[in-house]
Amino acid sequence: MKNQDQLRSTLQRLDNYSYKAYKDIKGKYDFLDFTLIIDYVQGDPFAAPSQLRVQVPQSIAGFPSFLYESKSREVALRDYLTRQFRKAAAKVSDSRGTGKSGLIAMTAVGQEVLPRTATFVDESMVEARFVVGLPAKGRKILGRQAADMLCEDIPEIVDQALIYQSLSPKAIRHHVETVEDADWLRQQLSERNLTAFVPNGAILPRRSGVDDRPLDDPNVVPFQSPPELEVSFDCPNRGTVKGMGIPEGITLIVGGGYHGKSTLLQALELGIYNHLPDDGRELVVTNPNAVKIRAEDGRNVVGVDISPFINQLPQGRSTTDFSSPNASGSTSQAANIVEALEAGAKVLLVDEDTAATNFMIRDRRMQQLISKDKEPITPFIDKIQQLYQDYQVSTILVMGGSGDYFDMANTVIAMENFRPYEVTEKAKAIAEENRTERKIEGGQQFGKITPRIPLADSIDPSRGKKSVNVKVRDDDEVSFGNEEIDLASVEQLVDKGQLRAIAAAIVYAKKQYLDGKRTLPEILDMVFADLEEQGLDAITVSPQHDLTGFRRFELAAALNRLRTLAVQS
DSSP, X not given: OEEHHHHHHHHHHTTTSBGGGGGGGOEEXXXXXXXXXXXXXXXXXXXXXXXXXXXXXXXXXXXXGGGSSSHHHHHHHHHHHHHHHHHHHHHHOOOOSXXXXXXXXXXXXXXXXXXXXXXXXXXXXXXXXXXXXXXXXXXXXXXXXXXXXXXXXXXHHHHHHSOGGGSOHHHHHHHHHHHHHHHHHHHHTGGGTEEEEEETTOOOOEEETTEEEEOOOTTOOOOOOOGGGEXXXXXXXXXXXXXXXXXXXXXXXXEOTTSSHHHHXXXXXXXXXXXXXXXXOTTOEEOTTEEEEOOOTTOOEEEEOOTTTBOOOGGGOOSSSEEESSOOHHHHHHHHHHHHHHHTOOEEEEEGGGSOHHHHOOOHHHHHHSOGGGOOBOOGGGTHHHHHHHHOOEXXXXXXXXXXXXXXXXXXXXXXXXEEEEOHHHHHHHHHHSOOOOOOOSOSSOOOOOOOEEOGGGOOOOBTTBSOOEEEEETTEEEETTEEEEOTTOTTOOOHHHHHHHHHHHHHHHHHTOOSSSOHHHHHHHHHHHHHHHOGGGGOSSOOSSOBOOOHHHHHHHHHTOTTOOEEO
């Protein structure tokens, strides 16, 4: 293995050479306290930056084993180190020439604590993966600046971000223990017959639609559970925590406009993830198999059995094997529910603001005007209890416009000025006093959930001469071969790295498990078994620095939105 001095000498020798000569530095270098690995060297200063890794032996890094002794703690520590590396890199990263020259950066992070391929920790070492924009003037190498970056700046970053003695033990421990408590709380939900938990004192409002940090306002209202729904947990680290437990079954969140209904639901949507200490939602936890459902006009639907909700379409079109390149609001929402159930969802999260009205309710007057034999849609109101009774799938529903759902609800929570009140008895009394007289149209059972078999030939990541050409262009779109997968309506995706990992997982699943016999749920099980055993590196052929953990539901959602997808029952 070459050493730091040899790398510096090589870079100085390359000064003023053509940019492509940087390829000579690919390889491993001994820096005494760590190893620098240059995995990929960019071919142009304007191209995607070079990919590097550092590996620091634990004899140098010095992180106590109790900080990573469990999966929960390991992910939390890795997240903390990622944030510290980003912060240290930002101090020294500077423009040093053309294009991306001078860049030293690690993958972007948000408020969520997620497994990422940016950092790794075990008993032998700490590894960090990052990118560097090797400096150039025009397309000529700036070798001395490159030597300063790789031989001076990177050791400084390592010392500041990856050495335990350089960091705050108190802050690390707080970060790790907060995440561990959240994971523990989430695991307790099913044992307590709860779908979600919101602690007293939580700050749910965010700064804006593009800033997910907690609202910084002296008038913000901390969350306080209604007494009827208050539950208590004894967490492993912080001790007793009290707050609102949302029971399994059908829960309505009601209230006037701007009183916090959707804010609460949005917190529950993201309660599937852990959050930073002091995020305000760090102990808001939701069943990990909760899926946000919405209408999605224009989406592609392939071979989905939407017959529990829709039948007798004009021209005799089948709804047991329904396909459409341009689904309506109601058919897309039906497909979204059935696809979520196929993937294993146990809680559905629905906001009337993003739902199709004709899918949610058909009142008595409309039933009289348009008889059932002329209406293909069975509204969600007539299936919501069957879904719970037949499949133990709960629903949390924001509903401010129709009291007809009072009849179906097991729990009703009213939001008033961002404070929740338990009003189930009052809602049931109103429902009894003001009977809707509407006819129940859903039959006796929910209906079958039919798993589909995706066909490998319909999933083609190639483009031109590249057998795999997959890119993430925006925060909600994946370029997959010649197709674009639109994920704008998959609301529980929070990180661009999740899209990269999902795209890689689709390619991986095609190569490994799509055989024309396995169903989609079976394929998801196999992919996630590999991820559990090997981590995100399982789905790529070489080390990647910018992948983020994702769930089976979002992987299924991406596959379902691939317009070339073909399936068989």
